[in-house]
Amino acid sequence: MRLVPFLGQPLALLLALLLAAGNAQAHLLNMSRSSVSLEADGSITAELTLDLLATAGSRESYWSWSQKSQPLADSTIAAALAPLPAALALTANGEPVSLTLAELRLPDASREEFLDPLGWPRSQLRLVGTLPESVRAPITLRITYLENFRFEEPIANTLIDAVSGRKQTRWLVTGQRSPAFVIPSMDSEATGAEPTVTNNMTDNAAEARAVFTDLFVTGFRHIFPDGVDHLLFVAALFFGSASFAGLVGIVTLFTLAHSLSLALTALGWFSAPAAIVEPLILLSILWVAIANLRGRARAHTRYPLVIFFGLIHGLGFASALRDIGLPADFLVTGLLAFNLGVEAAQVFFLLDLGILGLLLPRLLSGDVKWKQLGSALVIIATLGIAVMRFF
Template identity: 35%
Template sequence: MTHRLVPWLLALAALSFGPAAVAHKPSDAYLTLQVADTQIDQRLDVHLRDLDRELVLDHNDDGRLQWAEVRTRWEELQRYTAERVRLSVAGQPCSSVATGEPQLDEHTDGAYAVLRSRWTCPAGAQALTIDYRLFADTDASHRGLLRLSHGAGAPQTAVLVPGSTPPTTLALAASADGETPSGFAGFVAEGIHHILIGTDHVLFLLALLLPAVLVAGAAGRREAATQWRPMLAEVLKIVTAFTAAHSVTLALAVLDIVDPPSRWVESLIAASVVFTAIDNLRPMLAPQHRWRLTLVFGLVHGFGFAGALKDLGLGGGSLAASLLGFNLGVELGQLSLVALFLPLAWWARGTRFYQRGVLIGGSSAVALIAAAWVVERVFDLKLLGS
């Protein structure tokens, strides 16, 4: 009975990141707080895509938001965000009023609404509590990226998880180097989080692993591998190549040595998934050379990881620690996926379900999904939903 369940568990592991998954980078909002005595000026940048998903801003449903569609709903946007971002000190709520004119700003992954407000808090506050609930009920992957400035000290940064209990509290005296409260461990956790919710990275890795438990047989047909050591050695080469490649470009991008446009990076990442999935269907590379393919595409994926790390906010003193922590988190997340998938694939490798259903059917589905991502990212369209 257990053996019969394995193919279905394997299919779930391979295809659970399908069309419903977001084809863009994970959802982020940018919360900037400038503290001056009892007043706090707030700027909140929220992606129009996320607001459209919640409030249906695209009135004519043409897949493209127009400035007029956003501007006419601006007061609603202000109310929506004000209800979901609240500040308090020592248990006493701060009061806020909306300020500023309707405004958009361009971030690496598209246009964001810029919503400003001014808070008045009780005097004598030593710490500020941020109760952040933006998209808490609809997007578990969303994160708020906080930057808090107070006086002449270095800004503090933090990653806000919507609806977290207890809410995030920061001292109103910034540390000397602007270190985040979560420090190194926090960047490790965010690296793990990013790889696990990064659907394109996950599908790329799974597409690489799908044929790993098979070998070329008679008439070029794939057959179940009989020895696990050569299979494991090949997987280790692939994982090592991916790690080495994306570590290089992650560092280059974070250090601003190389900074390619995000739109083209995301498009090339999607294209790498398409190519790898098609190579599963119509092999163009010998199995022993797939690590070279991984090395090349890993360079592109590293730039994608760098965009996520930059969004988290890096103080100069914490750059090395945050880079190392985030990269370590990505590797831990990647290894957890390999550890989950590979034993199941090895167990089911001899079944027709795996060789036809998972490898051929799964690779076909991945190729189609990723092809849609390429179109979405190159032409800034919405095909698979938000």
């Protein structure tokens, strides 16, 4: 029987998505953020926003930590966070800057919010340090998050010249060194009293290119491999399409819809809580996949639903982008890059499915309805994700 040997290919594809869902945070709701600022007196402050769930060991322990009035005075918490300062390799003109954990502000949230599988309470940590005495202006700052920085990635990192107001924002992963951030002077009169980002057109262009690249990669990664639920929805659309033209039409509508809601939400014109958006995304996958099995795949009846579901998925994308934080000086560039990264990942996945679609009819026996088989696997994977997230 030709069915049995081949089942491994589509099954492996969708089961891989299911297994990935256990570790992937579909919308990067708990990614790390860091802001490192150099003051005129040489003092340095690093403000970190981190998900300490893995550090605490469980959601219950994380909530227990939040009940401490002076968390850093607790020996267990202090010991757990002791390695953190050494995980930030900050240098000024090539010389290491020593940082010390000075403050920990745990989330002010209820126990239910901590235990909610869709909730990702993040803590605020403040590290402080001082420039080495030998360092003189101009000062070049760089930072690397070492391998023992065991928190969520990517890390949205911002280096700030507190005197001039200049900033450099990059999205980093552990082991990746940030680009050089040069502070010409520590004198407020020399740099100008009015905060400014930069007047250098070359620097602006380089910064815009870097922001575009970083957010394009972030958008791609947000879908492939992290966006398991989105990939399953695209797979459901694929298995429900009667022709290539129909698939192009459906996917185009879906893309336009989620691009619209992504832009509106990222720009602050609309928002919806993740507790509502996440279940709706899973329901959208089930709806389309079940419709495939019931033979209700007529394009003209599906278009309104696909538009609606696209708007819902866009809200999910926007929650990730909002959480990352768009650079204020390159808002449109960042939004465009993230969306293009999302679309590139979507096209990449559709090409994979297209190859699968070319192979399936040849390898399966004639009586096997491979599109229904694929839709059934999508339903199984989606239900598995729902169980892991909500129970």
